[in-house]
Amino acid sequence: MPSYDREPERAWDEYDWERFLQQQDQKTEKYMELLEKYIDDPQRDEIIAREMGWSQLLDDKGWGAEVDALVNEDWRSSDESSSDEEQRRTPPPETFEYHNLYRAAFALTIWIDQLFDEDSMLQNEPAAVKLATHSALASAKLAAALSDDDVDEIGMTIAYLKRALKAITVSMDAAAQLLCEKLITAAQHSVLQKRLFQVRDGIISLMGEYRGEWRSRFGSR
Structure with missing residues (x-):
């Protein structure tokens, strides 16, 4: 894979950043x-x-x-x-911890931890482990996306949001598998699904906003 050095003459879009992140x-x-x-x-x-x-x-x-x-x-x-x-x-700086989307993602990981506390056997279930790890991964990717407010790095922000979306989608599949295998109740799945959709929809909405900002600043490529 070629090395993606920064090109000073133009801002990187989300696809440039995605290739760079894959290399990293x-x-x-x-x-x-x-x-x-x-x-x-x-x-x-x-x-x-x-x-x-x-x-x-x-x-x-x-x-x-x-x-x-x-x-x-x-x-x-x-x-x-x-x-x-x-x-x-x-006053404390306005960092990613204060963003509503990150707070929702972090609250999701806390809820999953509590679910594990209620049923310790879930820690040995592959679907439950996948749910927990990818929800935490989504939270981490959101932190990376929301940590940089530099308008010249909009492409990087979108690339991280795409990774967060991928992680939360895997979590949704894992939640459905847990319900199918009757490892969680329908009521638990309902709450979990609501939290997952809240994060997923928030990511999609934010990606749309950043893509609109990108087009207004740099046009389409």
Whole structure:
């Protein structure tokens, strides 16, 4: 797969970002495989850097020391920190945690956790595990989508929303399977389905808004 370097002359659309994210997924999978393989090797970092093609890290002999220095740095320096009174006066930033869609997705994961608490046997059921993991994945992708308010990164936001939509769709299939196998009651499925549809419809609506914003700024391609 070719490397997708940023092109300064134009903004990336959702398809550019999707290809880029797929490439990053492959790199992440390779890194995790290498980390698991060499976790106990004293030369782990150097081996992984070589296997990943991170030549700049291999060339820089002092990179490990620099990382250690950053970790040990006293970040509580009085010159850089604000007083407690100033912090109390500063309102909290408007981050993704305050977005209604993310809050709905997060509430869904909490509800599923409670479902598992009520019936611990669900933790051993593949459909239940799929429901929980993909609902959590949808929440994580929404956090990524809503974390960047840069208008030039609308394509990236849409790409992450598409991934959140895919994850929530898998969760909906898993919920239907749980009902079919009579692992949850009809009443539980009704509540679960309502929460899943709330998140799904919210994602679709938000994707439409961002796509409209993209067309108004950059036109169609």
